[in-house]
Amino acid sequence: MQIIDFANTKDYNVKVIKNTMHTILRRKGKKMESYFMFKNLAIIIIAAKVCGIVARKCKAPQVVGEIIAGLLIGPSILGWVEQSDFLVQLAEIGVVLLMFSAGLETDLKDLLKTGPIAALIACAGVFIPLVCGSLLYMAFYGVAPWGSEAFYKAVFVGTILTATSVSITVESLREMGKLKGKVGTTILSAAIIDDVIGIIVLTFVIGFKSPDSKPMSVLVNTVLFFVFAIVIGFICYKIFQLMDSKYPHTRRIPIAGLALCLAMAYIAEKYFGIADITGAYVAGIILCSIRDSKYIAEKMDISSYILFGPVFFASIGLKTNVDNVNMSILLFSIAFVAVGLISKVVGCGIVARLCKFNGLDSLKIGVGMMTRGEVALIVAQKGLSAGLLTSVYFTSVIFLIIVSSILTPIILKILYSKDTAAPTTE
Amino acid sequence: MQIIDFANTKDYNVKVIKNTMHTILRRKGKKMESYFMFKNLAIIIIAAKVCGIVARKCKAPQVVGEIIAGLLIGPSILGWVEQSDFLVQLAEIGVVLLMFSAGLETDLKDLLKTGPIAALIACAGVFIPLVCGSLLYMAFYGVAPWGSEAFYKAVFVGTILTATSVSITVESLREMGKLKGKVGTTILSAAIIDDVIGIIVLTFVIGFKSPDSKPMSVLVNTVLFFVFAIVIGFICYKIFQLMDSKYPHTRRIPIAGLALCLAMAYIAEKYFGIADITGAYVAGIILCSIRDSKYIAEKMDISSYILFGPVFFASIGLKTNVDNVNMSILLFSIAFVAVGLISKVVGCGIVARLCKFNGLDSLKIGVGMMTRGEVALIVAQKGLSAGLLTSVYFTSVIFLIIVSSILTPIILKILYSKDTAAPTTE
Numbered sequence: 001m002q003i004i005d006f007a008n009t010k011d012y013n014v015k016v017i018k019n020t021m022h023t024i025l026r027r028k029g030k031k032m033e034s035y036f037m038f039k040n041l042a043i044i045i046i047a048a049k050v051c052g053i054v055a056r057k058c059k060a061p062q063v064v065g066e067i068i069a070g071l072l073i074g075p076s077i078l079g080w081v082e083q084s085d086f087l088v089q090l091a092e093i094g095v096v097l098l099m100f101s102a103g104l105e106t107d108l109k110d111l112l113k114t115g116p117i118a119a120l121i122a123c124a125g126v127f128i129p130l131v132c133g134s135l136l137y138m139a140f141y142g143v144a145p146w147g148s149e150a151f152y153k154a155v156f157v158g159t160i161l162t163a164t165s166v167s168i169t170v171e172s173l174r175e176m177g178k179l180k181g182k183v184g185t186t187i188l189s190a191a192i193i194d195d196v197i198g199i200i201v202l203t204f205v206i207g208f209k210s211p212d213s214k215p216m217s218v219l220v221n222t223v224l225f226f227v228f229a230i231v232i233g234f235i236c237y238k239i240f241q242l243m244d245s246k247y248p249h250t251r252r253i254p255i256a257g258l259a260l261c262l263a264m265a266y267i268a269e270k271y272f273g274i275a276d277i278t279g280a281y282v283a284g285i286i287l288c289s290i291r292d293s294k295y296i297a298e299k300m301d302i303s304s305y306i307l308f309g310p311v312f313f314a315s316i317g318l319k320t321n322v323d324n325v326n327m328s329i330l331l332f333s334i335a336f337v338a339v340g341l342i343s344k345v346v347g348c349g350i351v352a353r354l355c356k357f358n359g360l361d362s363l364k365i366g367v368g369m370m371t372r373g374e375v376a377l378i379v380a381q382k383g384l385s386a387g388l389l390t391s392v393y394f395t396s397v398i399f400l401i402i403v404s405s406i407l408t409p410i411i412l413k414i415l416y417s418k419d420t421a422a423p424t425t426e
Numbered sequence: 427m428q429i430i431d432f433a434n435t436k437d438y439n440v441k442v443i444k445n446t447m448h449t450i451l452r453r454k455g456k457k458m459e460s461y462f463m464f465k466n467l468a469i470i471i472i473a474a475k476v477c478g479i480v481a482r483k484c485k486a487p488q489v490v491g492e493i494i495a496g497l498l499i500g501p502s503i504l505g506w507v508e509q510s511d512f513l514v515q516l517a518e519i520g521v522v523l524l525m526f527s528a529g530l531e532t533d534l535k536d537l538l539k540t541g542p543i544a545a546l547i548a549c550a551g552v553f554i555p556l557v558c559g560s561l562l563y564m565a566f567y568g569v570a571p572w573g574s575e576a577f578y579k580a581v582f583v584g585t586i587l588t589a590t591s592v593s594i595t596v597e598s599l600r601e602m603g604k605l606k607g608k609v610g611t612t613i614l615s616a617a618i619i620d621d622v623i624g625i626i627v628l629t630f631v632i633g634f635k636s637p638d639s640k641p642m643s644v645l646v647n648t649v650l651f652f653v654f655a656i657v658i659g660f661i662c663y664k665i666f667q668l669m670d671s672k673y674p675h676t677r678r679i680p681i682a683g684l685a686l687c688l689a690m691a692y693i694a695e696k697y698f699g700i701a702d703i704t705g706a707y708v709a710g711i712i713l714c715s716i717r718d719s720k721y722i723a724e725k726m727d728i729s730s731y732i733l734f735g736p737v738f739f740a741s742i743g744l745k746t747n748v749d750n751v752n753m754s755i756l757l758f759s760i761a762f763v764a765v766g767l768i769s770k771v772v773g774c775g776i777v778a779r780l781c782k783f784n785g786l787d788s789l790k791i792g793v794g795m796m797t798r799g800e801v802a803l804i805v806a807q808k809g810l811s812a813g814l815l816t817s818v819y820f821t822s823v824i825f826l827i828i829v830s831s832i833l834t835p836i837i838l839k840i841l842y843s844k845d846t847a848a849p850t851t852e
Contacts, residue, residue: 037515038695041688042685042686042689045681049681049685053678086512089460093467255472255475255736258732258733259472259475262464265464266461266465266468270461270465276461302729303728303733305677306680306681306684310681
């Protein structure tokens with residue numbers, strides 16, 4: 001047997017090996033490990049449901065339970081389920097379905113009304129965490145002069161803090177029936193815009209360090225994507241309206257809807273370099289005003305809660321392995337999480353307050369925007385490959401994701417429960 | 427870069443490489459190709475739906491359209507979608523869901539009533555194709571003396587013909603609303619028993635050739651599995667009855683049902699060496715008499731028709747590549763397909779007729795049993811690794827799967843349409 005030095009293989013080699021592996025594995029036995037996925041899925045959906053029910057009994061939202069379920073059954077604690085490529089891909093479909101449903105449940109008029117304010121909130125939600133994160137890094141590792149290597153590293157830590165991952169907020173708001181309110185729509189629109197700004201910032205930071213990525217092209221691509229989405233969106237909307245009037249409540253409508261969602265997710269990533277979840281959300285918005293939008297949402301919801309949703313939320317917990325954490329990383333992580341959460345709440349909350357939301361609603365918006373998710377991990381990964389980050393900070397990012405995922409739904413629930421005591425304008 | 431001689435790697439090396447690859451790929455970029463699956467899924471579900479609708483317009487069942495969709499978009503014709511591990515696993519979930527639904531829709535009383543007759547039909551459905559297939563091989567390649575190498579090869583070709591794959595019949599019967607009738611239940615039970623007998627035959631044939639697999643243990647395992655299923659089934663049934671009366675029509679019921687289905691599929695394969703689909707079907711039967719069985723079936727059905735079903739049926743077409751077919755293989759394949767279909771229809775049909783089904787119903791049973799599916803491919807794969815088969819016969823097996831998958835639903839539909847003209851006892 002030859003020894004294969006995988007550490008030295010480059011991307012090209014990886015691709016070659018991978019293709020060969022695929023062929024071998026496909027020939028050697030397609031069934032080799034396929035039945036293990038049944039075990040994993042069974043454990044995940046049962047654990048997620050049980051923990052979800054327990055969470056609800058404790059007055060916390062179900063998603064918290066599902067994330068904790070992932071932690072429990074994952075390598076950190078029980079080790080019953082290991083992350084696999086298949087689970088990662090199922091989780092990816094899960095988050096895309098979630099964003100599609102969120103889009104479907106959007107009120108387009110509300111979205112257009114909240115758009116400008118959402119854009120302002122999103123800007124604050126990107127730049128305040130960016131600055132605070134950079135300062136945090138400098139506080140720990142010394143002030144770095146403008147343009148130095150350490151300076152970019154500091155800015156990069158700030159960049160990780162920029163991207164909101166709204167899926168957990170969406171699920172929490174939906175559980176409470178608050179997704180469609182003014183606050184819900186503002187959070188969602190702000191999170192979408194925030195995502196776009198976050199990606200632009202990332203590309204700028206990496207672009208300044210290595211000259212082969214082009215910050216301007218990202219900006220252009222983003223604009224082009226939305227132009228594309230409006231044109232295609234209008235055509236698809238007309239087609240769906242036609243289908244809707246000819247074949248109302250038939251299976252072909254949710255199927256075509258799902259296909260549109262998947263296609264938009266793909267096109268967004270492939271041709272415009274925009275997150276797949278943004279594409280899926282836009283697909284939902286395209287269909288949110290056809291007559292059968294509720295019918296589509298209902299079918300997506302069932303697919304989602306039966307399998308894809310639990311897999312997605314549990315996968316956040318599954319990603320975590322708390323074995324190699326030491327004291328100094330722990331300390332940095334705690335500061336990182338605190339700065340990450342507070343800077344978002346303050347940034348978004350203050351702008352919301354300035355935009356004439358009342359105090360409670362501003363706080364809801366700030367809290368709703370503070371969740372981080374897989375986008376933060378992806379940003380961190382890009383930083384790793386650009387040499388701006390060492391892998392030790394991954395633990396901090398995962399901490400941030402878990403803490404924010406668990407805290408956001410709980411705080412949101414508390415904030416919304418205050419509404420009944422003192423009804424707001426919403 | 428080192429050149430890696432994959433052709434010489436053994437199973438162990440493959441495993442090592444695979445694990446390393448997983449780690450590398452997971453680190454290098456989880457998102458690397460994840461968005462390609464969105465494209466593939468979008469193409470599959472749209473193509474399957476469009477072809478399904480066209481098929482129905484041509485008075486053929488939708489599944490035929492879905493299989494043809496797979497052929498069209500697959501490497502044989504358009505090449506838009508390539509088979510991937512992810513699609514294989516989704517398709518696997520698809521077929522498991524399908525069998526679970528079939529189990530859920532079973533009438534337990536009917537099943538027990540049809541059991542003995544189904545067992546007889548299954549025996550005929552295994553042994554007649556087994557004998558005919560062996561004779562076919564000898565007709566093409568010369569008579570082989572008992573116990574010789576060529577003799578086992580001939581028997582193996584017969585073995586490939588034994589296992590019925592009932593999923594397409596199930597879907598066709600369901601489309602026509604005939605799944606629950608006496609004929610439908612008989613076909614389903616016979617197919618399940620046939621599967622078990624087929625696996626025993628396979629193990630015997632391979633067992634005689636290589637002494638390290640133990641035919642007797644398969645028989646014992648099968649019996650043990652059904653004992654296990656009855657015990658666990660009774661316990662689960664009681665638990666579900668309790669849940670059903672305490673929380674009727676809640677999400678936890680279909681979720682727990684799906685978990686049971688996945689767990690049974692896993693346990694069947696892992697601990698008893700029985701096909702996962704048999705486990706899933708048994709899980710369905712366990713739950714078929716609880717009050718919410720229809721509620722569970724409805725939710726599974728939605729998950730199935732939106733994504734998993736089309737992926738499964740299209741994947742049959744996707745597996746096919748008609749590039750390297752020559753005249754002699756084509757000739758053998760035609761004979762193989764003809765023998766495969768006719769021997770099942772005749773074997774099962776005659777026994778059904780002897781068991782006092784009328785002529786038309788006997789024919790329906792025979793035709794319903796003639797579909798072959800992934801089990802035939804798995805058997806062929808086992809033969810390949812046992813040295814009983816060369817890979818050239820894969821094309822024949824795939825032809826058989828496609829032809830039977832397309833013909834069965836069409837013939838079934840024609841046969842059932844005769845019912846209205848001359849009503850039978852069903």
